[in-house]
Amino acid sequence: MLFYQRQIRLYLIKPDQYPEPFQTYCDHNTTSGGWTVIQRRVDGSIGFNRTWDEYKNGIGFLGSEFLIGNEKLSHLINQKRYQLRIELENYAGQSYNLTYDNFRIADEWGNYSITSLGVVEGITDLPITWCSSNKDNYDNTCERTCENPNDCVIPDPADPERCLCPENHMILGNSCIPQEQCGCYVQGEGLVLAEGESYINSDCSLRITCNSNVLTSESYSCSADATCEERNDVRRCYCNEWFEGDGLTCTRSGPIDCSDLYAANRRNNGKYTIYPAESSGFEVYCEMSSGGWTVSFNY
Incomplete structure (x- = not known):
């Protein structure tokens, strides 16, 4: 060899x-x-x-x-x-x-x-530092810690003899441990949450949070005016169009007239529901070919 x-x-x-x-x-x-x-x-x-x-x-x-x-x-x-x-x-x-x-x-x-x-x-006294049994030789991958699992730390390429934690292991103190032994490991999802970070399950019925390196769970439910989906790698409840809020509670935010609909790229003439201030909403006819006019009467 x-x-x-x-x-x-x-x-x-x-x-x-x-x-x-x-x-x-x-x-x-x-x-x-x-x-x-x-x-x-x-x-x-x-x-x-x-x-x-x-x-x-x-x-x-x-x-x-x-x-x-x-x-x-x-x-x-x-x-x-x-x-x-x-x-x-x-x-x-x-x-x-x-x-x-x-x-x-x-x-x-x-x-x-x-x-x-x-x-x-x-020569048995080689001037070489051997990797311990729970570490691998440097291979251009990154390291993560149980305390901050979302930050990928890439070792200095100028230090090729450095030993790293193997795949699916994380640093806890000075040791490499399997990620499932980190306190905030989410079973079945293969991820570790950082302190204060939350994870929403697939149907948005449960929120799991890392508190003091311990997982806590609580029920989670979307508003009737929200959708459970993943956006930018974050899964949670998101309020539907014309609503605003945290997804658990959503408040109607418009449109207040046909010009709002026109600005939202609704360009077909026809009936729409608008929500002027202090209104629970009512249906009007919108003339979109002229730029978003609310028709008050028609001969």
Whole structure:
């Protein structure tokens, strides 16, 4: 496993029981020679935050960064005894390596887990900070916190060795925890509410609010003159046209005459209901072809 570019060449190999040959890089320059390069990371041009199938079948391109794929790897290293060599180079150009003398992984049924590494040789006190078990290597994604889950904090690209919380995890203090363990996680919706933020359910019958990192629920019901819908990613009750209010209570706001209707792009002549001040509304005939006239009588 080589993590920086060397003088290596492309060859066609076919491990035992693998259905067809495939290309890989072979390194004949490293001490003892004959190393099959199974993974190469150089400049971050290829993202490794991938799906199970992508890790199974392979990631990237042999001409840049790549992983040959866990299915190929499991066939390759289960033919005989193999060593695993890890080579690292830091930004100062210093190189380090480790060699494990008996590298073996399981097949797909065993989730491609490492079953053996054997004895390690090389520098064991590498000047590298390894990511803890609940964090992933930097991959250009953002981080969110339980306290402020709506703000996406993008790490500085100049700090590529930083460890981040994996997907669907959030920061709580100094730890990464599954988002469902945040106090204001809304079950079934896959979201975490910030302090004081509310969430309205799909039929606008329930409002859930985050108070002191605890969810509280209360009934919620739209006015008869309102509609439950989502606008600009916010679902709640919205007052219908010619009404104003918070959606729970809606007050008639017009039109007071035909010119209001004309301004609202109602351009067909005909009967409309208007709501002058102190009126509960009544029907009139509007002449729209002339600009929105209310007809008081007609011969």
